[in-house]
Amino acid sequence: MVRVRVRLVSLLREAVGGSEVVIEVGEDATLRDVLKTLFTRYPGLEKLVRELEARGLDIVYLVNGRFSGLDQQVRDGDEIVILPPASGG
Numbered sequence: 001m002v003r004v005r006v007r008l009v010s011l012l013r014e015a016v017g018g019s020e021v022v023i024e025v026g027e028d029a030t031l032r033d034v035l036k037t038l039f040t041r042y043p044g045l046e047k048l049v050r051e052l053e054a055r056g057l058d059i060v061y062l063v064n065g066r067f068s069g070l071d072q073q074v075r076d077g078d079e080i081v082i083l084p085p086a087s088g089g
Contacts, residue, residue: 002029004078006038008045012084015045025074031061032070034080057085 001024013019021041025033039046049059060083061068074080 001025002027002074002076002078004034004074004076004080006034007079007081009081009083012045012048012082015048016042029074030070031063031068031072031074031080034074035070052085059084 003022003024006021006023008016008019008021021038023034023037023041025037039049052059061070061072062081062083063072063074063078065079065081
């Protein structure tokens with residue numbers, strides 16, 4: 001098993017009730033697999049992410065500080081940060 005730490009920022013953090021969760025996925029897992037596991041555990045997070053995407057707002061994924069696509073393979077000990085769209089004025 002691969003264990004990764006997922007950090008959530010802003011309104012995404014509110015959807016899971018904390019700023020960090022640990023997820024275990026199988027060997028050869030991708031960021032997409034991590035998200036599937038995360039969304040199963042936190043359906044409110046999935047709903048929020050889907051709503052943002054439906055509005056054309058991009059969610060940013062970082063794996064170990066690097067911008068990453070959903071096909072990025074994850075390794076044991078990786079840190080994933082999920083950033084909602086920036087807002088402000």
